[in-house]
Amino acid sequence: MFHSMTKNGVRLALFALGCTALVAVTDHFTRERIAGQSQKQLQQTLGELLPAQLYDNDLSASCVQLRLPELLGDDLPHPVYIARKGETVTGYIIESVAPQGYSGAIRLLTAVTTDGKISRVQVLAHRETPGLGDKIERSKSNWIDSFTGQALMGDPDPRWAVRKDGGMFDSFTGATITPRAVVKGVQNVLLLLQQHAQELTQAPACQETP
């Protein structure tokens, strides 16, 4: 009895060791490539958001962290990528969260040029209803492009709402909550740049995400 327990225990331990070794070896050989992949992905996403002639720095490398729960949507520090041409700042790409989506938070990446106009908005992640709310994705519809070129005129700016609420942005048939949340999220990013520009210059640099 005791003998078989030890025997099985030892075998189980050996299998655990073997499996862990397998995972460790795979991790060792893929680690660098995985890091490279997400870096490449980030560079590509950021590159699409601002016109190429506007900046000449590496966007993914010039990143600061900002924590502003009421405008960025949650308690966590969010990355802000700063575009520069030579020494002048030409634009910001801000990662934020629109917390009031139909099925939880919608993660956004908003590019704004220094004249306060939106260059482009990209939805990074969401859980909205397929077929209804997911039209905020660029691959599903061009709705998200209706932000391009818009800016905040006055405070508050009543045009920053969906058409149903008297604003200038369309909503989708059967889904008002999703576009409402995105409009609010993007508007908050513009407010942030108006009200907290000073903090951006003092924000700490991004840490490597593990």
Added chain:
Amino acid sequence: MSDSELKASGQLADIAKQGLWKNNPALVQILGLCPTLAVTTSATNALGLGVATAAVLMLSNLAISLVRNWVPNEIRIPVYVMIIAALVTCVQLVMNAYLYDLYQALGIFIALIVTNCVIIGRAEAFANRNPPLLALFDGLMMGLGFTLVLLVLGGLREILGQGTLFAGAEQLLGPWAAGLKIELFTADSGFLLAILPPGAFLALGFIIAIKNLIDARLSRRTLRVKAQVERARMTTL
């Protein structure tokens, strides 16, 4: 062909038939429903998850068959779980490194292959009592059967819900596959139910019903031919 070769090829044919039709993991064993229903919103996603599952299934069948003589009966389940979890983690890492777009598209469901009961089911029912190559072949056929059902289900739901087929295939197969996309009709919101979770249940139900209907037809025909010499076997296991 010698006797043993004949027997071996018969065995292979039987394994293929079991995996693809008679004992199909999704339609007959009804295993692995969580990914089956959740990921099949489009043909591309379905194909991606199907191939990943098939790869894990082949690897795990092979590995478990290789160690089957060293694993005492009492600790076989924890050993299988460890092997499967390790393999899924490896597949996940490799996909993350080399198939980044697909990895992004399938998200959490790669990790959830661990919990797909088809895999531990085949380990218990087949791999632990058969030689490695047969187990590998069983993994391939079961995986193929699973992938085909996923593909049909995903294709059906995509056509009904969005009016397209193989949209986004370039994420899975590379840039050339962008031309694979077929636009059947342009739908503003399509038949939404097909894409939502209830649509998955309904579509899978219809596919199972059709399979059973075909089986019933076939067995009636064999019955007539064999004239009650032998009863047709409807299911196994």
